Amino acid sequence: MYGELHWRTFAGIAILLALGVLLPLVLPEYFLYLGNTLMMYAILALGLDLLLGWSGQFAFAHIAFFGIGIYTSALLQIRLGVPFIVGVPIAAMFAGVVGLLIAIPATRLRTVYLALATYAFAECAQWVFRTWDSVTKGSDGLRISPPDIFGYVVGTDRRAFPVMAIILALVLLSLLYLTRSRLGRDLCAIRDSEHVASASGVDVKRTKMVAFVLSAVFAGLAGGTFTLFQSFINPDSVGLAQLILVLTMVVVGGSGSIAGVLVGVLLIGLLPEILRAAPRGLLVWQEFAYGLILVLATMFMPRGLWGVAKTFFARTPKSAPTAAKARQPTS
Amino acid sequence: MSAILSIRNLTVRFGGLCALNDFSMDVAKGAIHALIGPNGAGKSTVFNCISRFCDPAEGSIEFEGSSVLKRPSHDVIRIGIGRTFQNLELLAGMTVLENVLVGLSRRIPNYLPFGPSPRRSRTEAQAVRDAEDILDQTGLRPYRDHLAGELDFGRQKLLDLARALAGDPQLLLLDEPAAGLRNREISFVDSLLLDLVRKRGVTIILVEHVMQLVMSVADRITVLNFGQKIAEGSPNDIRSDSRVIEAYLGRPSHA
Numbered sequence: 001m002y003g004e005l006h007w008r009t010f011a012g013i014a015i016l017l018a019l020g021v022l023l024p025l026v027l028p029e030y031f032l033y034l035g036n037t038l039m040m041y042a043i044l045a046l047g048l049d050l051l052l053g054w055s056g057q058f059a060f061a062h063i064a065f066f067g068i069g070i071y072t073s074a075l076l077q078i079r080l081g082v083p084f085i086v087g088v089p090i091a092a093m094f095a096g097v098v099g100l101l102i103a104i105p106a107t108r109l110r111t112v113y114l115a116l117a118t119y120a121f122a123e124c125a126q127w128v129f130r131t132w133d134s135v136t137k138g139s140d141g142l143r144i145s146p147p148d149i150f151g152y153v154v155g156t157d158r159r160a161f162p163v164m165a166i167i168l169a170l171v172l173l174s175l176l177y178l179t180r181s182r183l184g185r186d187l188c189a190i191r192d193s194e195h196v197a198s199a200s201g202v203d204v205k206r207t208k209m210v211a212f213v214l215s216a217v218f219a220g221l222a223g224g225t226f227t228l229f230q231s232f233i234n235p236d237s238v239g240l241a242q243l244i245l246v247l248t249m250v251v252v253g254g255s256g257s258i259a260g261v262l263v264g265v266l267l268i269g270l271l272p273e274i275l276r277a278a279p280r281g282l283l284v285w286q287e288f289a290y291g292l293i294l295v296l297a298t299m300f301m302p303r304g305l306w307g308v309a310k311t312f313f314a315r316t317p318k319s320a321p322t323a324a325k326a327r328q329p330t331s
Numbered sequence: 332m333s334a335i336l337s338i339r340n341l342t343v344r345f346g347g348l349c350a351l352n353d354f355s356m357d358v359a360k361g362a363i364h365a366l367i368g369p370n371g372a373g374k375s376t377v378f379n380c381i382s383r384f385c386d387p388a389e390g391s392i393e394f395e396g397s398s399v400l401k402r403p404s405h406d407v408i409r410i411g412i413g414r415t416f417q418n419l420e421l422l423a424g425m426t427v428l429e430n431v432l433v434g435l436s437r438r439i440p441n442y443l444p445f446g447p448s449p450r451r452s453r454t455e456a457q458a459v460r461d462a463e464d465i466l467d468q469t470g471l472r473p474y475r476d477h478l479a480g481e482l483d484f485g486r487q488k489l490l491d492l493a494r495a496l497a498g499d500p501q502l503l504l505l506d507e508p509a510a511g512l513r514n515r516e517i518s519f520v521d522s523l524l525l526d527l528v529r530k531r532g533v534t535i536i537l538v539e540h541v542m543q544l545v546m547s548v549a550d551r552i553t554v555l556n557f558g559q560k561i562a563e564g565s566p567n568d569i570r571s572d573s574r575v576i577e578a579y580l581g582r583p584s585h586a
Contacts, residue, residue, distance in 0.1 A: 189433045
């Protein structure tokens with residue numbers, strides 16, 4: 001990726017912000033809850049994709065950073081009375097610091113070893129949340145009080161929705177810039193060939209560390225937004241099931257692409273709702289459906305739904321390369 | 332002419348195998364120095380030591396008087412040594428332009444902050460223009476927005492070279508740039524290399540099996556066999572060297 005952002009991208013973000021303000025006026029509370037959940041998953045999945053799709057690092061500690069984000073922002077608020085607007089950035093930073101500590105050993109590992117080691121870390125983190133009774137209240141969970149943002153009390157999904165839209169818009173903007181910077185290209189280069197990247201002057205180890213930290217920060221931020229519309233957190237919210245869910249979103253939608261991940265979040269996030277509308281007997285098949293979709297997606301569309309759509313639409317107009325058409329304004 | 336790169340007593344062992352044994356070589360500034368030898372002779376190992384992908388057991392490599400072996404691999408391009416790869420190691424999931432932009436990394440300031448800024452816009456725009464120039468030189472401009480992995484074999488080889496050139500190296504290590512190319516493509520690479528040396532004063536170390544290319548462009552040739560240097564000299568010397576003929580070129584009737 002390179003060059004300036006297209007005006008259509010800014011238009012898309014403006015639409016997101018407009019919907020953030022307008023939808024709470026018309027939609028029932030349940031749909032807004034659904035929207036908030038999807039937006040939170042979008043931040044979480046985009047952060048995971050930074051490692052998985054962009055840098056090609058099969059690291060699964062993500063859900064732990066999400067948990068760290070939730071607990072840190074919730075505890076800062078409950079115990080110390082730190083306001084949401086301060087607590088969430090601190091939580092995201094803290095997740096980033098832990099991410100850095102994980103990155104030091106993780107950048108020495110590859111493929112399945114990296115996957116196992118990072119997954120083990122996620123399990124450890126969940127164990128800490130579950131057993132550190134004095135702080136996290138263990139399996140009983142914590143009750144989160146509604147945050148107050150400069151006097152705007154977020155007690156309902158209706159009031160949380162615009163805030164979520166703003167946070168998601170900021171996340172999208174920063175990711176768009178990031179992926180269009182040298183860092184974005186360096187990440188892809190590492191994914192495709194560490195040797196070529198290194199011979200081209202990319203400090204592979206340091207770039208991987210940056211990717212780990214940024215990914216953890218996004219997960220921590222997603223955790224912070226959890227406290228915005230959820231009133232209760234327990235360790236079951238940050239386990240293997242959620243990790244698989246986010247992974248499915250990324251892989252099915254299209255890893256290595258912001259738009260692809262968003263498609264995946266929408267589709268996989270809405271799947272239970274669609275299944276719920278189907279005859280009652282189908283709901284029990286939900287887990288099975290996730291699994292089946294994941295298997296089919298990896299077998300038949302390694303670049304996800306978005307990749308399939310892109311090749312389908314690219315085929316017609318772009319048959320012959322023309323230098324004039326390829327040239328885009330870059331300044 | 333003075334040596335831009337001097338390799339002294341380089342020994343590399345992989346387990347019990349001695350990939351390079353007490354290998355020394357001087358590369359004159361502005362020369363095209365070919366490194367030839369049968370498969371497994373240790374040619375790529377020499378490159379991998381210079382690129383710092385591989386640590387020699389003994390020996391030294393000096394580039395313009397400073398030790399290369401002390402540097403990490405991502406620093407090697409920064410001191411002016413670029414390379415291409417033998418087995419089409421490309422950034423296959425990135426476009427042709429992005430491949431060259433990665434090659435330009437050396438000239439683009441480091442990542443953070445990655446937000447919008449006028450300076451960032453200028454350097455990025457400049458980088459894209461530079462990358463397009465390099466695509467023009469290598470004839471890859473029409474494929475600017477194609478994925479590197481979708482190019483045909485010859486163009487992938489050229490792209491590897493274009494990416495390496497983007498780093499503006501003083502010394503270029505080319506690992507079989509002509510392998511598998513058609514004759515017409517070989518003569519294009521041939522003229523591209525001569526251009527680089529004459530117009531930009533680049534020094535080239537060329538590992539190559541295509542003798543047509545080696546004999547037409549090389550100023551000097553070093554021959555390796557089983558990790559040992561067996562001969563060194565001008566193309567004419569090498570052509571008539573009995574050890575080389577025996578080890579590499581085959582019997583006179585085949586050469």
